[in-house]
Amino acid sequence: MRRRCTSTSxxxxxxxxxxxxxxxxxxxxxxxxxxxQAAFHNSEATYPLMEGGRGGGKSIxxxxxxxxxxxxxxxxxxxxxxxxLTAVEKGGIEDHFVKYxxxxxxxxxxxxxxxxxxxxxxxxxxxxxxxxxxxxxxQGAEFLFIGWEELTQFTYSQWDFMKGSNRCPIKTxxxxxxxxxxxxxxxxxxNPNGRGSGWVKALWITKRPPAGMFIPDYDAADYEAIHSTxxxxxxxxxxxxxxxxxxxIADPVLREAWIPGSWEILAGQFFQNWDVETHTIGGKDxxxxxxxVTYQDWQPRWISIDWGFQHxxxxxxxxxxxxPDPFPxxxxxxxxxxxxxxxxxxxxxxxxxxxxxxxxxSANHTGEIFDKISHIYLSPDRxxxxxxxxxxxxxxxxxxxxxxxxYDMPRPQRANxxxxxxxxxxxxxxxxxxxxxxxxxxxxxxxxPKLMRSEKDPEDAEKEGDDLFLDVCESFRYGLMSYxxxxxxxxxxxxxxxxxxxxxxxxxxxxxLRIMSKPAVSDIVIPIPPRGPSWRRR
Numbered sequence: 001m002r003r004r005c006t007s008t009s010x011x012x013x014x015x016x017x018x019x020x021x022x023x024x025x026x027x028x029x030x031x032x033x034x035x036x037q038a039a040f041h042n043s044e045a046t047y048p049l050m051e052g053g054r055g056g057g058k059s060i061x062x063x064x065x066x067x068x069x070x071x072x073x074x075x076x077x078x079x080x081x082x083x084x085l086t087a088v089e090k091g092g093i094e095d096h097f098v099k100y101x102x103x104x105x106x107x108x109x110x111x112x113x114x115x116x117x118x119x120x121x122x123x124x125x126x127x128x129x130x131x132x133x134x135x136x137x138x139q140g141a142e143f144l145f146i147g148w149e150e151l152t153q154f155t156y157s158q159w160d161f162m163k164g165s166n167r168c169p170i171k172t173x174x175x176x177x178x179x180x181x182x183x184x185x186x187x188x189x190x191n192p193n194g195r196g197s198g199w200v201k202a203l204w205i206t207k208r209p210p211a212g213m214f215i216p217d218y219d220a221a222d223y224e225a226i227h228s229t230x231x232x233x234x235x236x237x238x239x240x241x242x243x244x245x246x247x248x249i250a251d252p253v254l255r256e257a258w259i260p261g262s263w264e265i266l267a268g269q270f271f272q273n274w275d276v277e278t279h280t281i282g283g284k285d286x287x288x289x290x291x292x293v294t295y296q297d298w299q300p301r302w303i304s305i306d307w308g309f310q311h312x313x314x315x316x317x318x319x320x321x322x323x324p325d326p327f328p329x330x331x332x333x334x335x336x337x338x339x340x341x342x343x344x345x346x347x348x349x350x351x352x353x354x355x356x357x358x359x360x361x362s363a364n365h366t367g368e369i370f371d372k373i374s375h376i377y378l379s380p381d382r383x384x385x386x387x388x389x390x391x392x393x394x395x396x397x398x399x400x401x402x403x404x405x406x407y408d409m410p411r412p413q414r415a416n417x418x419x420x421x422x423x424x425x426x427x428x429x430x431x432x433x434x435x436x437x438x439x440x441x442x443x444x445x446x447x448x449p450k451l452m453r454s455e456k457d458p459e460d461a462e463k464e465g466d467d468l469f470l471d472v473c474e475s476f477r478y479g480l481m482s483y484x485x486x487x488x489x490x491x492x493x494x495x496x497x498x499x500x501x502x503x504x505x506x507x508x509x510x511x512x513l514r515i516m517s518k519p520a521v522s523d524i525v526i527p528i529p530p531r532g533p534s535w536r537r538r
Contacts, residue, residue, distance in 0.1 A: 027068065030102060036228035037061040040187075041068075045224035049151065049204045050189045052261030055230030055242065058189030059093045060100070062147040065187060067101065069145040070122035073173045073182055076144040079125045081162075083153045085114070093149045094126045129154060131464070135161045144168040146186040152194030155465035159199075162186065193257040193268055195462045198450025198469055205263050229261055270423065270451040270461045273431045279448075281323070281341065283439030290438075294322040294336065295366075302375040303360070304415060304479030307382045307396065309350060311466045314475040315360055316444065317344035317371070318483065323436070339434050342479065345441040347468070353396045357403035364409070376404065377482035378412035379474075415478035420459045422481035429480060447472035 033041055040050045040061050050058040066078045082092050094114065103109075106124075108117045114126035125143075129135060135158060146166050148154060166184045173180055190200065202209050207220040230236040230243065249255045253272065256262040265272075276283065282290040299320040306314045318340060325337040346363050348356055364371045382396040394402075401411030416422065429435040437444045447469035454460040463470060495515050502508040 027064065027071070027105075030100065030105075031060070031064050033061065033064070034232065034234055036226055036232045040226045041065060043224050043226065046183075046185055046222040047203075047224070048185070048187045049200070049223070049225045050187075050228060051192065051200075051204065051225050051263075052227045052232075053229035054191060054246065054258040055233055055236040056228030056261070057233045057235070058228065059096055059149055062149060062187060062189045063093050063096050063101075066124055066145050066147050067105070070116075070118050070124050071105075071120065072175060073144055073168070073170055074120035074122060076122045076168055076170055076182070077125065077142060078122070078145040078147075079127055079138075079141075079143040079165075080147045080149065081127050081129055081154075082149040083128060083130055085128045093147075097126075129158050129162075132157070132466075138162060138165050141165045142167050142169065144170070144182060144184055148186070148188040148190075150194065151188030151190040152192065152196040152200050153190075154196050155467055156196065156199040157466040159186075191257055192261055192263045193254070195268070195452040195465070196467075197263075197268075197452070198447075199467060201263050202446075227261060229259065268452045269449060270453050271427060271430060271448050273427065274449045276445070278433055279430060279436050280439045280445055281436050283445075286439055287326075288323050288436070292324055293341070295319065296322065300374040300483075301371050302377065302479070302483055303364075303373055304475045304482065305360075305376065305378045305412070306471045306475035306478060307379040308471055309352075311349070312468050312471045313348045313351065313356060314443075314468075314471045315346040315348070315363075316342050316441070316475045316479050317364075318342055318479050339436055340429065340480065340483075341435070342437045342441055342444055342476065344438070345444055345472075347443060347472075353399040354403055357400045361403065361407050361409070364407075370407075373409050375483065376410055376412045377415035377478050379478070380414045380417045382412070383414055413482070416482045416484075417478075418481065419461070419463075419477070420457075422477040423459075423461050425484055426477055426480050435480065443468060443472050444476060448476065 034057065036050070037057050037060070040048055041064075050056070050061055052058070062080065066080050069078050070076060080093055082094075097109075097116070098111075106116050106118045109115070110117075116124040116126075118124070127138070138161075143165055144167075146162055148159070151159075163186070166186050168182055168184050170182055173182060188200075192201070203215075203218075204223045204225040207223065209215050209218055230239075230246070236242050246259050247255070249258065253265050253269070256265045276285050277287050280286045281288045281293060301317065301319040304316045304318065306312075308314070320338055321341050321343075322336040322338055325335045329335045344363065346360065348359055351359065364373065378397055378400070382400075385395045385398075397412045397414075404411060426435075437448075439445060450467075450469040451473045452462045454462050461473065463474075499508055499512055499515070502511055
């Protein structure tokens with residue numbers, strides 16, 4: 001078994017060509033890992049994760065793991081990532097380095113460039129990734145160890161990209177006269193809250209990647225989770241003041257995330273009212289079996305499409321069905337109620353509009369019967385003509401429509417893209433048990449609880465990233481909001497068209513001011529069914 005890099009006997013030794021005084025400092029003099037931290041350091045997994053509640057010592061363990069790698073492998077590079085550079089000013093992992101790591105353990109620390117240089121030539125970089133553009137600064141770089149502070153603040157695509165930089169040209173190192181092989185690894189520390197909670201939970205906790213998440217050769221053994229809370233940390237286990245503050249947090253979801261570190265409830269989760277039993281049909285935990293559902297031919301069926309080429313294109317099929325009402329009628333008799341159901345999904349990547357349309361047509365069958373579709377709602381930006389020549393005259397929506405009409409399907413309509421109203425409608429429909437998803441639509445079932453609230457606008461949902469669940473939820477919102485709208489074209493699109501049609505600049509500006517002065521009103525016309533026994537509604 002490879003000796004772990006966090007042996008407390010590791011010393012900082014001066015390289016022959018480094019004119020600094022030797023640093024014969026033992027890590028054990030400054031850092032004694034407690035049981036859960038030791039388990040993290042001793043992990044042989046390629047991707048160990050220290051997760052759980054607050055005060056569990058995750059950041060300190062991540063910091064010393066990186067330092068130990070630098071001390072053991074002369075001339076290597078290691079990287080510790082957080083979401084923003086300002087984390088050093090807010091008690092982040094770089095702040096821990098300044099406070100707790102003795103200066104004689106390393107040669108220099110350039111705080112403006114966030115680089116630590118050790119006596120043996122190894123370097124530790126403190127970096128950040130806030131958006132996908134920040135990834136470019138690491139393209140071509142090589143890091144033996146990459147540590148992620150608060151991993152759930154990052155997207156899976158960011159994690160996946162950095163795998164390409166997790167390599168080292170130094171293949172061996174010598175310790176106490178014994179030669180050891182280096183092993184490039186990435187590790188994280190996190191609480192179960194943040195926009196990336198869904199994919200982190202899938203890889204480390206449930207160890208079942210979503211069907212639409214393409215992870216070649218996924219091996220659950222590579223992903224080890226070490227759970228810790230303040231109770232495991234001797235520093236805070238008996239700190240009555242800190243414990244009292246944690247338990248005084250008003251938000252029950254945040255308490256669950258920060259105290260026991262529960263992954264069952266995600267802090268910041270948009271659809272906290274999502275319930276598998278209530279909102280799915282035909283699953284092992286569902287309230288309703290497939291045999292409980294009554295499909296009616298005269299009810300409309302429609303399709304929602306969140307367009308994507310490089311990232312996922314998600315197509316959902318919808319209709320209205322009848323299911324048993326858990327509450328009897330006024331006379332105590334069983335009855336049925338109508339709900340909207342998402343009954344089919346299709347996830348595609350890297351298909352042009354014609355091939356995608358053919359795929360949709362091929363999937364548009366219930367048994368041997370071709371579904372009669374009344375509406376197809378497509379991402380609004382796909383109605384804009386781009387390019388030159390033929391492409392300038394025909395938008396993606398036009399080209400898809402040309403295929404659909406051959407099979408007696410309608411041309412696409414602009415999906416209603418009013419985000420806040422759309423998410424509010426989805427939440428209300430879930431809350432009133434007016435919408436459900438067939439359990440066979442696995443990506444939909446797994447994506448809805450992963451959607452997180454936007455940090456900038458709590459009324460909106462997070463939209464940055466290439467994760468599949470974002471595309472699924474967008475299509476879900478299109479399907480409900482667009483069908484609920486009385487207008488075939490969203491109001492904001494109609495207003496833009498009206499303004500563009502005015503040629504006089506002054507008149508155009510006056511019309512813009514007039515439109516902006518009007519209070520926003522809702523287009524939603526879906527009747528929300530009452531919930532509960534009839535005597536409560538009288």
